[in-house]
Structure formats: structure tokens, C-alpha cells
Amino acid sequence: MNRRALLAAIALSVGLGVMQCGSARAGGIYHTSRQVFSVQSVPAVAGLKFTFAGTTQTTGADGSTLFALTHAAFVEVQKSPFGLIQAVKLQPTVFPDGRTYRIQRWYSADIKGIRTLRAAIDEYVPTRVGFVDPKSGVFPTKNVDWVKLHRSDGAAFTFSGKQLARPVLLKATRVVPLAGTLVSKHLLYRVQAVTIDGNNLVNRAQQAFLPAETPKVTLRLLFYSAKFIARDRIFRFPIGSSITLEYPNGHSRDYKLDSSKTLLLKALPRGNYRVTVHAPGLKMKMPVAMTRDQVATLNVVSYLDVAAVGFVIFATAAGLLLVGRPGLRRRLRRPFGGRTREMAEA
Numbered sequence: 001m002n003r004r005a006l007l008a009a010i011a012l013s014v015g016l017g018v019m020q021c022g023s024a025r026a027g028g029i030y031h032t033s034r035q036v037f038s039v040q041s042v043p044a045v046a047g048l049k050f051t052f053a054g055t056t057q058t059t060g061a062d063g064s065t066l067f068a069l070t071h072a073a074f075v076e077v078q079k080s081p082f083g084l085i086q087a088v089k090l091q092p093t094v095f096p097d098g099r100t101y102r103i104q105r106w107y108s109a110d111i112k113g114i115r116t117l118r119a120a121i122d123e124y125v126p127t128r129v130g131f132v133d134p135k136s137g138v139f140p141t142k143n144v145d146w147v148k149l150h151r152s153d154g155a156a157f158t159f160s161g162k163q164l165a166r167p168v169l170l171k172a173t174r175v176v177p178l179a180g181t182l183v184s185k186h187l188l189y190r191v192q193a194v195t196i197d198g199n200n201l202v203n204r205a206q207q208a209f210l211p212a213e214t215p216k217v218t219l220r221l222l223f224y225s226a227k228f229i230a231r232d233r234i235f236r237f238p239i240g241s242s243i244t245l246e247y248p249n250g251h252s253r254d255y256k257l258d259s260s261k262t263l264l265l266k267a268l269p270r271g272n273y274r275v276t277v278h279a280p281g282l283k284m285k286m287p288v289a290m291t292r293d294q295v296a297t298l299n300v301v302s303y304l305d306v307a308a309v310g311f312v313i314f315a316t317a318a319g320l321l322l323v324g325r326p327g328l329r330r331r332l333r334r335p336f337g338g339r340t341r342e343m344a345e346a
Contacts, residue, residue, distance in 0.1 A: 037115040039059075042120050045121065047093065048091075050091070123173040126215065127170045128215065130218045223267040234305045247271070281300050
């Protein structure tokens with residue numbers, strides 16, 4: 001037997017031996033240099049359930065767990081172009097406080113000779129949003145039209161008052177690579193608008209919160225007190241029986257004036273209003289901008305004002321007419337002068 005034939009025979013015998021070994025171990029750990037692999041959550045969260053090839057493992061205090069790579073599992077993994085990453089699943093888990101986690105992306109590494117799949121997970125926190133009116137206390141959430149939020153990663157959200165009547169699930173963290181490691185960062189939410197009756201009752205981006213740290217948030221709304229005083233424009237006496245207040249969204253509401261013809265509203269949403277006084281006089285809508293606590297005097301042009309102005313205009317016009325026409329003044333004086341002389345002669 002020549003040398004080439006001898007080498008071929010040796011190779012064939014080795015191959016048969018390997019095949020027999022593989023067949024004998026088909027039900028056990030598949031013969032590879034890596035018989036187990038690790039799954040680790042970033043950040044480390046205990047109690048997460050990962051599933052692989054029909055087996056479910058729960059992460060420990062360090063956020064990791066081990067899976068065995070059996071022959072059957074190895075064959076199943078080969079069917080996917082993504083290998084293990086595609087085969088490992090995070091089971092939906094809701095913790096007692098309502099928090100839950102979702103995989104953002106996978107990272108692969110070797111740690112102490114064990115292949116490790118690092119699952120970068122996002123934390124979602126049920127967040128309750130409430131409102132307070134500094135003038136009168138808690139403001140009912142159901143009376144809020146819309147709340148607009150802007151997240152630090154650029155995402156924007158709009159919630160209705162009905163949605164906020166219950167806690168809303170907000171993404172609280174995200175994982176970012178930093179200096180060669182994976183770091184979980186808290187996400188900041190800034191309040192862009194809280195709309196009530198067509199008004200935005202917050203200053204844009206002035207209030208912010210971190211759901212990871214504060215799952216219960218109270219937003220302060222801009223309400224102001226207003227004292228309306230109805231007065232005659234010229235003679236300044238109190239006037240009127242009631243006013244109609246038109247809100248920025250267009251709807252109106254009537255209020256009665258007290259005996260001194262005043263009305264105090266302790267909490268009006270910030271915005272631009274129009275007020276009409278019901279009094280014997282001209283009906284006019286007067287603008288009132290609620291940007292602070294204020295006293296608004298509503299000047300009413302009454303019928304007495306109209307008559308007084310009419311008399312002044314008539315008297316002024318008559319005076320100008322007489323000044324500009326001397327002949328007319330003489331004719332107006334003659335009858336009185338002639339009558340005086342006739343009475344003297346008699």
C-alpha cells in the first residue's frame with residue numbers, strides 16, 4: 001500500500017468514528033466546544049423569563065441565566081440565519097408594580113469562555129399623571145382635553161384626559177453603548193401642553209419628569225383669579241345685572257353680578273376671553289387676557305352716556321354754527337329785542 005492510500009484509509013476510519021459518536025450522543029449535549037450559553041439582561045433584572053428551544057429559564061439577581069445547547073436545539077438554530085439571537089425569546093412578564101420589559105436589541109460577547117447573549121432591555125413603567133390647580137387644589141383629570149409630552153430621545157406623545165384617568169405605560173429607560181460598555185439611561189419627559197377649553201395651561205417644557213424615578217406625576221396648571229367690575233363709562237356708577245364670559249374655545253357662560261355690580265372668579269384658565277355686560281346701554285364684547293391675577297373694570301356705554309354725548313355734540317355744533325354766522329345771531333336776537341321795545345312803549 002502506498003502512502004497516499006494509507007492516508008485515505010486513516011481519514012475514512014476517523015470520519016466513521018466521529019459519526020458513530022455523534023449518533024450515540026444525539027439525545028444529550030451536542031458535541032461542540034460550547035455546550036452551554038448564557039443570556040444576560042442589561043440592566044440586570046431578576047425574574048425575567050427567557051425561552052429557548054422549548055425551555056424557559058428565569059434570570060437571577062445578576063440578570064443572567066444558562067441554556068444547554070442540545071443536538072436538537074442546535075439543529076433548530078441552524079434553520080435561522082440569525083442563529084441563537086433569533087431563537088431566544090423574552091416572555092411577556094408584568095411585575096407586581098406593573099413594570100414590564102421589552103428587548104431593544106441583542107449584543108453578543110464571550111465572558112469567561114462562555115458565549116453570552118446580552119439583551120439590552122427597555123423598562124416600561126405604569127405612570128399616573130394628575131393635575132393640580134394652585135387656586136383650588138386637585139383638578140379633575142376628566143376635564144383635561146389633551147396632554148402633549150416630548151421624550152428625551154425625540155419621541156412625542158399625545159394623551160387625552162380619558163386615557164390619563166388610568167396609569168399609562170411609558171418607556172422609562174433605554175440602553176446605549178458607552179465607552180465599550182452598555183449603560184441603561186433614564187428617559188426624561190417634558191410637558192409641552194395641557195389643553196383645557198382651548199387653552200394651554202402650562203409653560204412649554206417647563207415641567208419634566210422621569211417615569212423610572214417618579215411613577216406618579218402631578219402637573220401644576222396655570223389658573224388665575226379675576227374680579228370683574230361693571231361701571232358706567234362716563235359717570236362711573238355701578239351698572240349691569242350679569243355678564244357673559246366667552247372662553248377661548250368659543251363656548252360662553254353667564255354669571256350674575258352682585259349688588260355692587262362685581263363678580264369674583266377664583267380660578268380661570270390662562271387664555272384670552274371676551275366679556276359682555278348686560279346693562280341698559282350698548283352691548284360690546286370687551287377682551288380680557290388672563291395671564292395673571294387681576295381686577296378688570298368693564299366700562300359700559302349706557303344710554304345716559306349716549307344722551308350726554310349727543311347733547312354735547314348738539315350743543316357744540318350749534319355753538320360753532322352761531323360763531324361762524326353773525327347774521328344768524330342778529331336774526332335770533334331781533335324778535336326778543338323788538339318785543340322788548342313794544343312792551344316798553346305800552
